[in-house]
Amino acid sequence: MVWLRNDLRIYDQQSLILAKQSGLKVVAYYSFDPRHYYITPWDFHKTGSFRAQFLIESVVELQRSLTDLNISLIIDNRPPEEGIPDWVDRLNISQIFLQKEWTQEERLVEHNLRATLDKEIEFYSHYDQFLFHPKDIPFELNDLPEVFTLFRKQCEKRSTVRKVLPEITLMPKDNRLEHTFQAPTLADLGLEKIEQHPNSAFPFKGGGEQAKRRLDHYFWDTNKLSYYKQTRNGLLGIDYSSKLSAWLANGSISPRQIYWEIIDYEKEVKKNQSTYWLIFELIWRDYFKYIALKHQDAIFHLGGILNKDYHWDTADTKVHSWIEGTTREPFVNANMIELNKTGWMSNRGRQNVASYFAKDLLLDWRIGAAYFESQLIDHDVHSNYGNWMYVAGVGNDPRDRKFNVRFQAERYDEGGKFQRLWNQNTLF
Ligand SMILES: Cc1cc2nc3c(=O)[nH]c(=O)nc-3n(C[C@H](O)[C@H](O)[C@H](O)COP(=O)(O)OP(=O)(O)OC[C@H]3O[C@@H](n4cnc5c(N)ncnc54)[C@H](O)[C@@H]3O)c2cc1C
Incomplete structure (x- = not known):
């Protein structure tokens, strides 16, 4: 079994190659883990509709590509610790191939899975990202x-x-399972339907x-x-x-x-x-x-990897004005509205809204990071928490800079076109 998480591709894919080399039958597995879609204490989904939609498209496309290679993709809606042992029994699986992950939640899932499974099952994990x-x-x-x-x-x-690994060659037809698995819809994941915004800077599909x-x-x-x-x-x-x-x-x-x-x-x-x-x-x-x-887990701690003891606010009204794009700063607002309407924000925008959140509003940077995690189509746990720590002054910025949001707006949005596009009702 190839257990897929953040390695949803058929090219340059170490797990697939190793699984094929085992000489055994190969099946792929992906779980839309319900814990990824719950509502956080701040009242937004851990994974919001934009990223979930992109993920569904990615999994559906991958399923098609794998089917062309005669490999079935099992799409599950149970947590992997429940789903995988069930399939291991049903298909008599002896080996599991996976990309290594090292963040808290991913480690725990793997640990629980290993504890649930028979000792005989061999795990082959490797860094592939x-x-x-x-x-x-x-x-x-x-x-x-x-x-x-x-x-x-x-x-x-x-x-x-390293060089790119080749695509694996076709498996025999009898490698395929009879059943074809359906990917969930947004509604199945408890999420609202979304429309693509005509001004989206990221009008692309997953896969x-x-x-x-x-x-x-x-x-x-x-x-x-x-x-x-x-x-x-x-x-x-x-x-x-x-x-x-x-x-x-x-x-x-x-x-x-x-x-x-x-x-x-x-x-x-x-x-x-x-x-x-x-x-x-x-x-x-x-x-x-x-x-x-x-x-390791220090990237999720308030003091970050520097273990800084700053004072951080958590006032709901301040958090919500930032989320909703109703702060005193039109440039921050425009970026947040873009994020809310499209699931995308530029790098320049991200730096500014994060700096404003942590260094002007003095809010607990992890709430901002959690909101990005929910909204960004491209959320990546290391890049998101690493960049947030960096901007909040608890990470790897040796100069601990603060962005002057007004100056940034004048420099990067001279003439205010970007702000006008998203801040239709804001005067500035
Ligand atoms: C507060 C904050 C949060 C962020 N959260 C994420 C996130 O969740 N996921 C994410 O992929 N990026 C994140 N970034 C980094 C960066 O903003 C995005 O990678 C970039 O905007 C994506 O657009 P692009 O693919 O067109 O990037 P390009 O400018 O075309 O860069 C090419 C690639 O390089 C990498 N890259 C570029 N800048 C960075 C950076 N600062 N840190 C790490 N990798 C980078 C990305 O993989 C990107 O796709 C964050 C930045 C900030 C300031």
């Missing part, structure tokens, strides 16, 4: 630098990115093929990659940045696939600061994964 594989980085985890630049420079100098299409558009069809460094702080439209984060977050595409495609682009079209900068950003993504691996 990094750009630089943990075995290839030039540090012991304990010595991982707390400053990004040190990490990046050492990795660039002393590590290499590996869609990721590939986006990459082809951004790299090969439009050459936008050649201008990425100049446009990446944009706020409007679909092409100011790669928009690959959502597919990366659930593993529909791997960072190695993107990296090697950038290298091809550099050979065939152009190599410049922009092409390098996309790799630079992928290294940021890796960095937050390594920070979470090193510091």
Whole structure:
């Protein structure tokens, strides 16, 4: 059994390759774990409709791709600790292949599952979400630098990115189960239906093929990659940045696939600061994964990885004015309204609203992070909590900066077009 979580792809997929090499029959399993859809103490869903919709699309597309390889995807609505043992019995499964996860909730699920299953079942787990594989980085985890630049420079100098793994070959037809499993609807998950907003900067669908299409558009069809460094702080439209984060977050595409495609682009079209900068950003993504691996549950603590003893407010009215986009700051409001209506916010927007939340409103940064977790289509636990800690001054920013939101609005939204788009009723 290949137990899929944040590795929803058929290319560059270590678990599938290893499972196929076992010479046994192969089945894939994915659980829409009900605990991911509950309502948090702040009255929003842990996973909101935008990300859930994207996830459903990703799983449905993956199911089609796996079926083409004669592999069935079991789609379950029970927690994995309940669902997997049942299927292990029914299908006489002896081995489970999975991508390693190391955050609190994911660890606990795996621990409980192992405790429930017969000791005979063998688990094969491996890291499959990094750009630089943990075995290839030039540090012991304990010595991982707390400053990004040190990490990046050492990795660039002393590590290499592994090649993309090939797609697995077709399994025999009798590998397939007779039953085809249905993905849930939003309503099944207790979530409201959503419409795509006409001004969404992320009007894309989930799934590996869609990721590939986006990459082809951004790299090969439009050459936008050649201008990425100049446009990446944009706020409007679909092409100011790669928009690959959502597919990366659930593993529909791997960072190695993107990296090697950038290298091809550099050979065939152009190599410049922009092409390098996309790799630079992928290294940021890796960095937050390594920070979470090193510091474990501290990334969820109020004092963060620095164990800072700041005073934080939790006043409901302040939290809600931020969520609803009714603060005194039109730039913050516009970004929050965009997030609420589309499930997307630019990097520039995220930095500003997070800084405003933690450093102007002085609110417990974890509530802001939990709201991002609920709303963002591209939520990734390491990037989200890592960036929130960074902005809140309890993480890896050696300078502990605070954003001047008004100045930022003047600089990045000169003329106020972005703010007008989302703040239809706000005067400024
Ligand atoms: C408070 C806050 C919360 C965030 N939460 C998330 C999150 O939940 N999920 C997420 O993927 N990103 C998160 N980011 C990082 C960043 O904003 C997004 O990765 C980026 O906006 C996604 O758009 P893109 O794919 O077009 O990025 P591009 O600019 O095209 O960058 C390419 C890729 O590099 C990676 N990347 C870029 N910037 C960062 C960064 N600062 N940290 C980590 N990786 C980065 C992403 O994988 C991204 O897809 C957060 C940033 C902040 C400030």
